Amino acid sequence: MIVVTGAVGFIGSQLIEKLNNENFNNVIAVDKFDNPIKNSNIEGLKILEKVDREVFQQWLDVNYEEVEFIFHIGAKTDTTLFDEELLNRLNTQYTKDLWLRCVKYQIPVVYASSAATYGLGEHGYEDDEKQIPNLKPLNPYGQSKQDFDIWALEQPEKPFYWAGLKFFNVYGPNEYHKGRMASVVWHAYNQIKDTGAMKLFRSHNAQYKDGEQMRDFVYVKDVVDVCYWLMHHRKDSGIYNLGSGKARTFLDLTKAVFKAMGKEENISFIDTPEDIRDKYQYFTEANMSKLRGIGYSKKFHDLEEGVEEYVGKHLGI
Template structure:
């Protein structure tokens, strides 16, 4: 059995699809299954059993001998969530329980951290574990993820293999339910579809022209390939915290132009002021350093932004198909 938490969510459901492609069909899907729109992501997936999030550890106590690997991808992922009790429970304390259970039962673990831990990037975007205690996330979500990374690194007892993954700007199918937190590609597709135009934030930084703010946009199909690699590799000496991006920052203008092209609509791009309440915390540049996972043997190329957007738009967004 392979456990995937956050199974009905964006990355979790894509991970299950990728596992199914390689005939890993004894999947234990863990989530809060009370959201109908999210549950659509699990249609046509091969799953052995669904387990409610708050009942999982009781289930694991009874079934741990059959569990081969755990992908802990479930979390409260909203950067607009300011209820620290919710974030502490779902993102920090729940993951501590997962960590301790995987030690107890000798199960390898991959868990979701976040590039939100890097804050404004004052210390760069290198996945060095030495800088983690000094990072300054910009919101409680990022803090909750960094709090767990710090805690994990302090532990003397660790899982037989473990990896914390700092996801950068992931986009791709199965994010229909994420609403405001969905990727810029998703929002661009919907805005262009309704208005034949796209509004981007103006730059309030003299070093960047309007629309040339940059992010490391990574296609979800590349993300799941990296996780598949870690599952098969799972060497104890390769345990640690890894960036999950492409290593190449691209502009919002590049992304928007790629979306217009994939939709077959003539470009019509204008700019609006960045809202004042987020202007002082707005990131103008993020770019993952990817040498660490390359050094342990991950050698697949990353999907270009243009190819990823084209696949996402034409094969998923235009048909509301799931991956």
């Protein structure tokens, strides 16, 4: 059995589809299952059992001998949430409890960290584990991920194989339920569909022109391909960046969406909301040499390829 937490979410549901496509059908799906809209993400997928996240750790205590691998993708991912107790409980402590079980039962695990741990990028975007304690996340969500990464690295006992993945700006199918936290691709598609135009955040940093703020946008299909590869690799444990490795501007992204929709470009700018303005990242770019260095060689989608597939095949023009 292969466990996927966050099963009805964006990345988790895509990972289960990938596993099914590779003929792994004994999947244990872990989540809340209290949102009918999100639950539709796994309709038609081959799932052996659904387990509520609140009882999963106890389920694992009973069923560990049958579990071959765990993908711990589930988390509270709202970067605007300031409930530190909730984030600690669902992100940091939950993952600690799972880690200790993976040590005890000798189960390999891949877990979701985040590029939000890098903060403003003062120390760059290299996944050097010696640098991790120096990182300064900009919000409690990023801190909850940072706290676990540091804790994991400090542990004298570790699962025989483990990997933490710092996801950068992931976009793709099954993210529609994320609201404000959905990718700019999703928001651009819907704005353009509804109004024929797209409003981007104005730059409030003299180093960047409007729309030229840059992010490492990574297609979710590439993310799940890496997860699947790691399940078979099972060596070189550690924390890894997972982005495309190439920063692109929001203008590039928006133009790609207009092109994929076959519509004429119409882009304007609005002020960045004040509640996120002082915590806004103007540049992120994953250094991918560490993952490449352990043998991952598959090409990532470039932004235009990913947007064209996402918009054309999954969102519908």
